[in-house]
Amino acid sequence: MPSETSLRPRSVQLRWMRMVDVEALRLEQWFALLDPSEQARAMRFRNRADQAAYVAAHALLRHMLSEALGGDPRAWAFETGPFGKPALAASHLRLRPHFNISHTRRLVACAIAGVPVGVDVEAGDGEPSSAIAERFAPGERAMLGRAAGDGYRAMFFRLWTLKEAYFKATGEGLSGRLDRPAFQIASRKALFERPEDAGPWQIFEFAPGEAHRLALVVQRRGNTPVSVVAAATDPAGLC
Numbered sequence: 398m399p400s401e402t403s404l405r406p407r408s409v410q411l412r413w414m415r416m417v418d419v420e421a422l423r424l425e426q427w428f429a430l431l432d433p434s435e436q437a438r439a440m441r442f443r444n445r446a447d448q449a450a451y452v453a454a455h456a457l458l459r460h461m462l463s464e465a466l467g468g469d470p471r472a473w474a475f476e477t478g479p480f481g482k483p484a485l486a487a488s489h490l491r492l493r494p495h496f497n498i499s500h501t502r503r504l505v506a507c508a509i510a511g512v513p514v515g516v517d518v519e520a521g522d523g524e525p526s527s528a529i530a531e532r533f534a535p536g537e538r539a540m541l542g543r544a545a546g547d548g549y550r551a552m553f554f555r556l557w558t559l560k561e562a563y564f565k566a567t568g569e570g571l572s573g574r575l576d577r578p579a580f581q582i583a584s585r586k587a588l589f590e591r592p593e594d595a596g597p598w599q600i601f602e603f604a605p606g607e608a609h610r611l612a613l614v615v616q617r618r619g620n621t622p623v624s625v626v627a628a629a630t631d632p633a634g635l636c
């Protein structure tokens with residue numbers, strides 16, 4: 398394994414992979430890249446599409462790490478933080494790169510960076526959860542209240558992916574409150590409702606196909622904005 402990360406702190410690599418035809422995917426090859434604990438988790442999925450998404454997301458992560466840092470995709474070892482956020486095992490690198498993965502129906506995504514990062518994908522065509530929406534901030538609930546039908550659904554999933562990506566970037570996960578930070582969606586752009594909540598965090602949104610939504614939250618170092626190199630990955634090219 399290499400001795401040090403080549404990832405630059407102001408750049409994030411983001412990839413997503415659409416999982417249209419599960420039968421045609423290279424699941425066996427990808428499964429072989431995983432370590433025994435990942436393989437055991439993969440085997441516990443009852444739903445084949447969920448299992449495929451899990452395997453694909455973990456294979457994509459291993460590929461991206463090897464692409465950026467060198468080494469065999471099978472050799473990466475991981476450990477988990479206090480709220481379950483996975484990180485590279487300490488034995489790997491002096492400067493450990495940050496990463497995060499997300500998987501949902503028909504889409505997986507992975508981001509790697511020299512700074513903390515969180516990514517979330519949602520299918521976007523499901524039923525918005527009123528139990529979750531009730532826990533959003535007053536301004537967010539007001540925005541949802543002004544939207545109707547498909548507009549409501551789109552707004553809900555944008556807010557939800559932003560919150561998940563934020564709490565995945567900080568590593569807290571969804572164990573706490575959902576009303577801070579609050580986001581404001583003004584036409585095409587999403588912002589932190591209160592500028593003081595932004596802190597070092599920069600947000601990005603993508604629409605990677607069908608109704609899917611993807612949000613990315615990245616920690617900025619200093620005043621220079623982070624840039625994102627985003628691309629779709631063809632499942633046929635990941636083997």
Ligand SMILES: CC(C)(COP(=O)(O)OP(=O)(O)OC[C@H]1O[C@@H](n2cnc3c(N)ncnc32)[C@H](O)[C@@H]1OP(=O)(O)O)[C@@H](O)C(=O)NCCC(=O)NCCS
Pocket residue numbers: 451454480481482483497498499500501515516517518561564565566567568569570571572
């Ligand atoms: C971590 C969490 C945000 C994941 O959200 P999700 O939409 O279900 O799943 P995603 O596909 O986007 O992300 C899953 C990946 O996030 C990563 N992850 C797990 N815990 C994490 C954390 N605390 N911070 C950042 N990333 C985390 C893992 O790589 C995981 O992949 P894996 O399950 O294949 O190993 C969410 O499950 C969580 O917070 N769970 C703990 C608390 C909880 O269950 N609260 C329920 C009340 S709403």
